[in-house]
Amino acid sequence: MLIRNRGPARHCAAAQASGVWVLVEQQHGEPHDVSWELLGEGRRLADTLATPLTAVVAGAAEHGLEAAAGRAVAYGADLVRILEDGVLRHYRTAAYASALAGAARAHRPAVLLLGATPLGRDLAGAVATDLETGLTADCTQLASDPESGCLASTRPTFGGSLLCTIETRARRPQMATVRPGVMPRPEPDASRQGSVIRERVDLAEHAIVSKVLAHLPEPREDGARLVDARIVVSGGRGLGRRENLALVRGLAQVLGGEMGVSRPLVQAGWAAHGRQIGQTGHTVRPSLYIAAGISGAVQHRVGMENAEIIVAINTDPDAPIFDIATYGIVADATSLLPALSDAFSRARPDPARAGEGRRYG
Amino acid sequence: MAMHSVVCIKQVPDSSQISIHPETNTIMRQGVPSIVNPYDLHALEAALTLRDRHAGQVTVLTMGPRSATAALRRCLAHGADQARLITDRAFAGSDTLATALVLAHAVAMLHREQPVDVVFCGRQTIDGDTGQVGPGLAGRLGLDPLSYVVEIDSLDPASRRIVVRRRLGSASQTIESRLPCLISMLEGTNQVRFGSLDDVLRAERAEVPRWSAADIGLDGSEVVGLKGSPTRVRRVFAPDPVERPTQRLETAEREPADAAAILLDALARGHPELLAELVGAEVARTGAGRTGLSC
Amino acid sequence: MANRFDAIVVGAGPAGNAAALTLARGGLDVLQVERGEAPGTKNVQGAILYADALERVVPGCRRGAPLERPIVEQRMWMMDESSYVGTHFRAPRGEGPPGRYTILRAPFDRWFSEKVREAGALLICETTVRELLVERDRVVGVRTERAGGDVHADVVVLADGVNSRLAVVAGLRPELRATEVALAVKETVFLERGTLEARFNIGRDEGVATEMMGAITRGMVGTGFLYTNKESVSVGVGCLLAHFKATGLRPYDLLEQLKSHPAVAPLLRGGEAREFAAHLLPEGGYDSLPGMHGDGWVMVGDAAHLNNAVHREGSNLAMTSGRLAGEAILKLKAGGRPMTARNLSAYREALARSFVIKDLHRYRRVPRLLENNRQFFTDYPELVNHAVAKMLQVDGIDKRTKQREALRAFRDRRGLGGLAGDAFKLWRALGSRGGR
């Protein structure tokens, strides 16, 4: 076992680096939505730093990387670098890390962003080690200083109750992974122009130890649509009994939305983890979030406070959820929820459609 | 052929017992017990299972303060064979890059004592919460990094081939690799065993050897601790309260149906487009004011 | 035999720690077995600590122990539905060090246990003792639930708390009876230090203990309490288990009601409630004390029902009994004498000479009295509250008439004979020293 420690000389110094890079994450030709969110954020950073925004798309020929590159331009990239090689057919940490680190070494970006997905976090850890640079995980806010070119990455810490801001001063690229669902997804602009460059990937299959024997898409878990839902109705411990969760689901259906829950309900086995909103669950930013019987602990709030409109229903007039609500109603959720379902159904112009669910997203 | 596994574990404060002081916004650590990072126990159990199948040794390793000995002891009580604490003031302030380097030197040292076949890590720590140390350590040691492993399907000590299954977001992969490799176990994949009485007695009595920076060849090094850490924490602060004027709807003493109507009315006034979307109606042409929905 | 020790102590509460510390300091090879993840994780107490009992086990304890606040003021409240009548007693700072402190059990037990380990005892946690190993009517060790879990020793100290399943299963103690134990629930409400000190009118290093009785227990025999810690308040309520069973009332509801009582709610407002816990307390008193020693075993603390319900003292009796048991065992060991029932009776005798048994004997009638005379928890608090409310009302009625009305109310409710009888019963239970 040998230790790779090429010392400080290995990383790139601040003065030599420029440009913001975003990795467009894809598996088997399916780009991850966080990529577009990252491009929106990357665009903002690049504009502040007056530097181009580059999207990096990595994969194999059959993944249709050109299509992804086109979308990346529509979402704001000035330039797309395609890393294409058969070796990149399946995600393997060593292969992807080698390809991405190689490109970064060749072109010296100042900032390199990845989604804080399982793949993104794994890959970022490997790349940062290879480049001997700083990496901040699971960020929820990014800011750049045009003077110093420094990236301030902010992430939750201590269970989401506090935030901390981390910087990488001397080394480049400044790396961060960004939590999916936190940054707004920009409107794609199909008329945007950008250039696409194919990079040489110097990878030999025999140099990669791992071989993928099988790849299976997992069945989508319960709550998979939650992240994209325009309407989310969530229930918490204040519902009191498991049966009352049906009232939440009922209203969500009437509104054509999705049901979410706070963590205690997942722990009690009332709902699948895929339904959990918050720090250890999903982050959502729907148009409307209705919180019924949820106290509004920080760990829950970080997952929903970016909703456009928040309606809070709670029997306790001092519940912290009211601090962030657009509309606060001090009421018993178990009686108000059915009343709301009823009121919304009846407010439909066409009674024939009452009660029928509609889907968004 | 006996296997030697090294499991990297970390002692962390039990986050379920940390809370933030409601008024001063400072962390209330008072009396918060330290535990073994729960994710790491899945790694430990995976290593113990390998030992069940192939015989051999399980070494637990941590970099941390002297008090982290307690965490190592707990791992011994779960059945690990031996433990090493890497501790030195020079390591204080290490970020994930520097931590991975220190651990790499320690593993290389252990490797010299007895060749290492698999290095295990947890998916992430509940305090650092980065999941970066595992891939970083693999990079330093030139080991094939296998992350999010759910199960070790097979391992053949003779040919040194290992097949694992791992979960990557919405897909799962079966991967074949070679020893030595680095495995980061996914949480919830197994349940750490309850050690025997002899394990616990041995754990309590054990001397846990400590290695300093010098012991692992990192004396006076510029690449560990704060100096070797490219990242700097600039600020720790409480989240801003989201600025959002809250409108309290007066529903006290009202029947649920009336309370519901009051909300619909408020939406009609403040957010007519949203309400229209909710009920599948055209936005009332008469302006944002009355929609008559509340009757 | 692979695993053999001079002594095994089951439990790492105050009783077990005092015993293990005494034994280890005396040079014995001690194994202490605790089922909790760490000492203190399973333990519940109000919690007031009596420093004297601890000082005798850990001299100089006031310096190192994680004590919260010394008690400078004692409050006793008789509660009605929405009012209370009470006394507040604040003693000037005396000469000596304070005698009572509030503590949080988790850090306190951890600290205590650290002392035990420093003394050389071997502590294993997360290990439940399933049963006692008995050979020819002698306890020779314990069987833990871990694989290969038998351990042998000359003597086993049972410090496993009020339930003591071990003793029951081994036939050393009868099953707990619902009339002999109270079920208490408590929680800790965190407050900012300055707020807390202002609300209780105390300085940085001062604490208040409040004991409450009356309507808060809905007619059941029991009391409530509220103690100030550094940055939190411990609030709880406990009643005889038999009464919970009979009324079907739920302990947590009782606690919620207590917390929202108009006298209590303002003290807790804005606080963050954490650490809910429920626990039993032995309340049978002197008459329900079990045998505390036998061949190869002794029983200490709550396991032996050593608890003074009247004064809410438990941990001091636990620590004292643990220490006395340890000392008795050390003496036998030093004299090379076997741990037989007869030799171990030295422990029981030492206990009888100490305040532990003396106090329990003195209050031996209280449990029965309270159990059979619920008026102390129902009628009296209500009547007293009404009387005082009337007195304070400025409504044109003269005070004398009000006094007469109040007395009439007492008489109507309890009858003259009843009042006299109650007074006598209380006097006898609390004060009389004569025989039965």
Ligand SMILES: Cc1cc2nc3c(=O)[nH]c(=O)nc-3n(C[C@H](O)[C@H](O)[C@H](O)COP(=O)(O)OP(=O)(O)OC[C@H]3O[C@@H](n4cnc5c(N)ncnc54)[C@H](O)[C@@H]3O)c2cc1C
């Ligand atoms: C490391 C860590 C990670 C965490 N991650 C998450 C996470 O991802 N997501 C998450 O949600 N939590 C998370 N938590 C837990 C979080 O701290 C809170 O405990 C949790 O959010 C509380 O859930 P709740 O609001 O449903 O329950 P409670 O806090 O118990 O609140 C219930 C509320 O219901 C109200 N109520 C009661 N009865 C009624 C009624 N009839 N009608 C209306 N209202 C009523 C009450 O007034 C109260 O406000 C995490 C905690 C930790 C330590």
Ligand SMILES: Cc1cc2nc3c(=O)[nH]c(=O)nc-3n(C[C@H](O)[C@H](O)[C@H](O)COP(=O)(O)OP(=O)(O)OC[C@H]3O[C@@H](n4cnc5c(N)ncnc54)[C@H](O)[C@@H]3O)c2cc1C
């Ligand atoms: C709500 C409440 C308030 C109280 N307030 C006060 C107060 O203010 N002041 C006061 O002095 N006293 C108070 N007490 C009483 C006091 O808590 C007890 O008297 C004291 O804790 C008894 O100590 P112990 O060591 O005998 O038992 P415990 O503290 O109960 O310790 C027993 C230990 O044995 C362990 N154990 C049990 N079974 C096994 C087994 N089979 N194997 C291994 N380990 C086992 C348990 O996990 C536990 O750690 C209060 C009690 C309650 C419930």
Ligand SMILES: Nc1ncnc2c1ncn2[C@@H]1O[C@H](COP(=O)(O)O)[C@@H](O)[C@H]1O
């Ligand atoms: N100080 C440390 N000592 C030993 N192992 C560590 C340490 N920090 C992290 N690890 C390992 O790296 C994994 C990922 O940690 P992190 O990157 O902090 O989330 C953990 O689950 C551990 O297995």
